[in-house]
Amino acid sequence: MLQIHHLDKHFGTVRAVDDVSLQIPNGQMVGVIGRSGAGKSTLLRLINRLAEPTGGSITFEGQEVSTLKGRDLMAWRARCSMIFQQFNLVNRLDVITNVLLGRLNYHGFLDSMLKRFSLAERAMAIYALDRLDMAQTALQRADTLSGGQQQRVAIARALMQEPRILLADEPIASLDPRNAAVVMDALRAINKEEGITVVCNLHTLDTARAYCDRIIGMQAGRVVFDGTPDSLTTDAAREIYGVDGLDEALSESVTSSSLGSPDDGAEPRRAAVA
Amino acid sequence: MSNGHADPKSIRIPDGHDPADVFERHRAELERSRRAATLLYGGLFVLALAAAVYISNFYPDKLAAGVPKIGDYIYDILPVLDPALLFAGTKTEGSIAYWYFNLPKYLQLLAETINMALFATIFGAFGGFVLCFPASRNLAPNGWVYFLCRRYMEFCRGVPEVIFAIAFVWAFGIGPLAGIVAIAIHSAGALGKLFSEVNENVDTKPMEGIRASGGSWFDEIRHGVVPQVLPNFVSYTLLRFEINIRASSIIGFVGGGGVGQELYYVINFNFYEEVSALVLLIVATVTCVDLISERVRHRFIGRENLVRENLA
DSSP, X not given: OEEEEEEEEEETTEEEEEEEEEEEOTTOEEEEEOOTTSSHHHHHHHHHTSSOOSEEEEEETTEEOTTOOHHHHHHHHHHEEXXXXXXXXXXXXXXXXXXXXXXXXXXXXXXXXXXXXXXXXXXXXXXXXXXXXXXXXXXXXXXXXXXXXHHHHHHHHHHHTOOSEEXXXXXXXXXXXXXXXXXXXXXXXXXXXXXXXXXXXXXXXXXXXXXXXXXXXXXXXXXXXXXXXXXXXXXXXXXXXXXXXXXXXXXXXXXXXXXXXXXXXXXXXXXXXX | OOOSSXXXXXXXXXXXXXXXXXXXXXXXXXXXXXXXXXXXXXXXXXXXXXXXXXXXXXXXXXXXXXXHHHHHHHHHHSOOOOGGGTTOOXXXXXXXXXXXXXXXXXXXXXXXXXXXXXXXXXXXXXXXXXXXXXXXXXXXXXXXXXXXXXXXXXXXXXXXXXXXXXXXXXXXXXXXXXXXXXHHHHHHHHHHHHHHHHHHTSOOHHHHHHHHTTOOHHHIIIIIIHHHHHHHHHHHHHHHHHHHHHHHHHGGGGTOOSHHHXXXXXXXXXXXXXXXXXXXXXXXXXXXXXXXXXXXXXXXXXXXXXXXXXXX
């Protein structure tokens, strides 16, 4: 159980995250939606501790994680993996090394400096890649891959951390619709098969509806909606996106409403608001 | 009013709040402040130039009087070569062999000089590598480390090699060790600064990826930064090697080893022909090393670019 109590993050006078309280049970797939600047990214970065909270607390399985320092903080980040909109791979390294970097927290200084990984870890990396249908690219440099492929490598790196939680910060916003579907399918499979909690920032309503067990809507740093996809009414969506944004969000729902199940292979949902 | 190319109704009369008007005002303001800055700094530059001319006695008449005397020394050190005896043995005056009778010794000293440059470059690059990460604004773990590393590198490259060499000759005695250490320290400061500037242009997204997966600061540097900057580091290090060849051929003047020591000796004792023999040899060596290392460097950069293009 991930518990967030009255979490605040202020940048100067801007309240990026404003008094957010949430309880996320293990194994849930949560979509966080909202307009740009609603505080979605900041919330995820606070959980992973890439950003320092101004106030409030975050606990996981009863352990306070918002005050961790040094090695404990790094260990928490390893258990709470994260993928990014821009993938954040090391372009000049090959794919397998990028995936193995997810193991850094399990190694000492010297192993890391000398890139010493075990045979078992390399096998683990190949299985992770294979599961995402990327094993054949293992020896290519990361920057030779397409965006969708890079995001799958990033997911493989995240899996190498043996995480309890996977945070995904706009994982499909830089991808075309086909690749967006592949990545979202992968995240859902990981959630269902491994029971890893997935918290995924999404720009659009329809993707969240199609993939998530639970939707959290944010507006101006506050949580304004928290419920199942079915209970997300037009009124609730209006509060999340504002009156202008709602038209966008709804029109997108219409264009992708024909999709039905995300697995049916038809033209998938739009990746991002233009 | 219409001048034919625009619909007069579509032209808004600027009323002081018009965006175009605001822009023009802003632009004029910017232009004024720029002109003021140009005048100020231009004036300061002219003043500094005048002071430099005054202090260094850089006057045309002095120059004119001195230039012919440059020729005198060069004439003095030129060897007396007899075209008929050019290829005679070392004992015959007027032959090339007589002029270069000391060639074995020179070659040994030149080899020592190149070795000094090589070692100094390797040690200097190592020092620069260690210093450059905490000395990069975007990578430094905190302000204090950044400040200390920066100042330390400034000290290393601010003090001329020759001064370091004098100090180390006192410590280690006359010989190449003093020269190597002196040049290595200077190189560490110079390369550290160049390296840190490369670091400051690095893409920080890979570092964030590593931090987010539980990596330490060292992990971020090792896996997120080093792969990005290494080609540039190699290029700068090879360039430094060229510079260090020149530096190590001079450092012997103060007892730092290498060919400079011999040069100092023959100049002081007015062994004129040996001065020219040695200087020509040094020039040839420096040129050769420059050419070779430039080729290696360009090949290296070229290959890097090639690889990138092929894969992209």
